[in-house]
Amino acid sequence: MTRLPAIATLLTAGAFLPTPAFAQYAWSDDEVTASGASAPAPAQTSGYGYPAQSGDGSGERDAGSDESAASRPSGAPVRQRLRIDPYIELNQIVTQEITPGDETEVYGGVAAGVEASVQGRRGGGSVSLRYDRVISYGSNTSDGDSLSGVARGYAAVAPGFTVEAGGLAARTRVDAGGGATLASGQPIDADSEARIYSAYAGPNLSTRVGAADVSANYRFGYSRVEEPAVGLVDSTVTPIDVAQESIVHSANARIGVAPRTVLPVGVAVGAGAYQEEVSNSDQRVRDFYGRGDLTVPVAPGLAVVGGVGYEYVQVSNRDVVRDGAGDPVVGEDGRFQTDDSGPRRIAFETEGLIWDVGVVWKPSSRTQLEAHYGRRYDSDSYYGTFSWQPSSRTAVNLSVYKGISGFGGAITNSLANLPVGFVASRNALTGDFTGCVTGTGTDGSADCLGGALSSVRSAVFKNQGVNFAYSTTQGRLTTGIALGYDRRRYYGATGTLLAAANGVVDESYYANVSLGGPVGPLAAFTVNGYVSYLQQGSTVSGDALLLGASAAYSRTLFRNLSARAAVSVDTVDSDVLDETNASALLGLRYDF
Numbered sequence: 001m002t003r004l005p006a007i008a009t010l011l012t013a014g015a016f017l018p019t020p021a022f023a024q025y026a027w028s029d030d031e032v033t034a035s036g037a038s039a040p041a042p043a044q045t046s047g048y049g050y051p052a053q054s055g056d057g058s059g060e061r062d063a064g065s066d067e068s069a070a071s072r073p074s075g076a077p078v079r080q081r082l083r084i085d086p087y088i089e090l091n092q093i094v095t096q097e098i099t100p101g102d103e104t105e106v107y108g109g110v111a112a113g114v115e116a117s118v119q120g121r122r123g124g125g126s127v128s129l130r131y132d133r134v135i136s137y138g139s140n141t142s143d144g145d146s147l148s149g150v151a152r153g154y155a156a157v158a159p160g161f162t163v164e165a166g167g168l169a170a171r172t173r174v175d176a177g178g179g180a181t182l183a184s185g186q187p188i189d190a191d192s193e194a195r196i197y198s199a200y201a202g203p204n205l206s207t208r209v210g211a212a213d214v215s216a217n218y219r220f221g222y223s224r225v226e227e228p229a230v231g232l233v234d235s236t237v238t239p240i241d242v243a244q245e246s247i248v249h250s251a252n253a254r255i256g257v258a259p260r261t262v263l264p265v266g267v268a269v270g271a272g273a274y275q276e277e278v279s280n281s282d283q284r285v286r287d288f289y290g291r292g293d294l295t296v297p298v299a300p301g302l303a304v305v306g307g308v309g310y311e312y313v314q315v316s317n318r319d320v321v322r323d324g325a326g327d328p329v330v331g332e333d334g335r336f337q338t339d340d341s342g343p344r345r346i347a348f349e350t351e352g353l354i355w356d357v358g359v360v361w362k363p364s365s366r367t368q369l370e371a372h373y374g375r376r377y378d379s380d381s382y383y384g385t386f387s388w389q390p391s392s393r394t395a396v397n398l399s400v401y402k403g404i405s406g407f408g409g410a411i412t413n414s415l416a417n418l419p420v421g422f423v424a425s426r427n428a429l430t431g432d433f434t435g436c437v438t439g440t441g442t443d444g445s446a447d448c449l450g451g452a453l454s455s456v457r458s459a460v461f462k463n464q465g466v467n468f469a470y471s472t473t474q475g476r477l478t479t480g481i482a483l484g485y486d487r488r489r490y491y492g493a494t495g496t497l498l499a500a501a502n503g504v505v506d507e508s509y510y511a512n513v514s515l516g517g518p519v520g521p522l523a524a525f526t527v528n529g530y531v532s533y534l535q536q537g538s539t540v541s542g543d544a545l546l547l548g549a550s551a552a553y554s555r556t557l558f559r560n561l562s563a564r565a566a567v568s569v570d571t572v573d574s575d576v577l578d579e580t581n582a583s584a585l586l587g588l589r590y591d592f
Helices: 409-417 498-501
Strands: 025-027 030-032 082-100 104-119 123-136 144-158 161-174 181-182 195-211 211-224 245-256 266-278 283-298 302-317 344-362 367-376 379-391 393-404 422-426 433-439 447-448 461-474 479-491 505-519 525-533 545-556 561-574 578-591
Touching: 082 561, 104 422, 123 433, 144 195, 161 409, 161 433, 195 245, 195 409, 211 409, 211 545, 245 409, 266 525, 283 344, 283 393, 283 409, 302 367, 393 409, 409 479, 447 461
Parallel strands: none
Antiparallel strands: 025 030, 082 104, 082 578, 104 123, 123 144, 144 161, 161 181, 161 195, 195 211, 211 245, 245 266, 266 283, 283 302, 302 344, 344 367, 367 379, 379 393, 393 461, 422 433, 433 447, 461 479, 479 505, 505 525, 525 545, 545 561, 561 578
16 A cells, blocks of 8 residues: 655745845834834744734833843743643554555554643743654554654843744655655655754844844754655655755844834845755855835835845755766765765856835734835745734734745744744644644734645755635634645756756645534544645656545543544545545543
């Protein structure tokens, strides 16, 4: 039985790019006040990496605290709260192949995990970490273990100075084209499993010097893909170009004055640098910029914004080691070996004027729209965000993005845009992290890593897309809807192996619906459905349509001991695979 991949419905926050010094402001009915542009946890970033506005932007201090509101991440409550929930699970799973065969497999599972969060005046963070062990009964399912989870947090070191960090561990199924999908209700074949690990950390500064707001930040990110059988695709020795390591450095600085302080308009200048190094073919992305921005209030809560500057962007790589016949050499790890002695060749390069114009509309602290059009990366650019929270129980978020990075930059930036306080979503059968979280602060909307995990192809890419998230709690029921589109155009230098990827475009469309709530005082249920369509530019894999649904029920038996049951059906229809599987789980869970 070929293990069916799943498409977790994810949303991306865009590539991890330098943040141009766009003047971030929030408008009240009476005046315009400066917003903390370097807040450690903006809920979203716009397409150029600009941090979105969060909170009310007033920078007012909370009573009894020496930390400004601007230095706290979006959605972080002020009152100190600590939650630590460790647990263990024992599960029994059965998987039935519906088409094209009828094979049945039965296996066991043991898991241990922890859900924890801390929120307070001087810091906050959340972590969801889980270890799983699959126990086979002599069937085709192999014994194995895995680690999955996500973490995000910050600490206020001094007034206006914070340090933030985050991490990710996830499993994906990799196809011959480098496309990746998160685990479904069935374990992944060892031949096509990839394990992704990513972490980032960095300081943030936000302060005032006279009438000016001064902000700066730095991020270091590291990502790694471990693929036990990277050279095997569909039981054949077919090398695939799966990313391995990525190192990211990003630094930005900005100084500006708000409208109606020194001048009737707001003025800001800033600069930044971004560099990402991908181990495959020694790829490198460099992006340096400097720019000035203008904010013109035109009405209460409404302003016209614009900026102009200079930017230099270069994407380059080396060729791989080749044998006497000129064919690429594949190492023992199944990856192409980089020729470090060969010349570095340019895959993409542009420099010169960059500009954008737009509007920012903030009629209240619960509604904000930001829309921009401009010229960057030698092409037209559209980006923006929309957030609306009509009540404490409902939230809507929409973002349009564009950027250039490698796989590590996209993952790192998406991590940085998750809320500090969250509850992670996990697969009901496997326990794997689905890539989505729900905020637990004042903004209870869903945030997902999205297209950041849709591919582990090593080539650097320009990606653009749109994502939408809606969550609401009505009575005792919680509903979430997520929609997204992501497009990646890859770069590879002429005369190198990556030239075959140059100009290749991958597109993904995805949607997810979830519903959950309590059933009486001792039980709860969740229902989830997803659909995803992958259109890969590579001729190796072609297109794929994935559909699935799952349901889970849990009931407390005695104190901290509960029983669990879950079922799922997943199907994939592609040029290389047409299969449907169903799975069921029965288990026990003990929460300490």
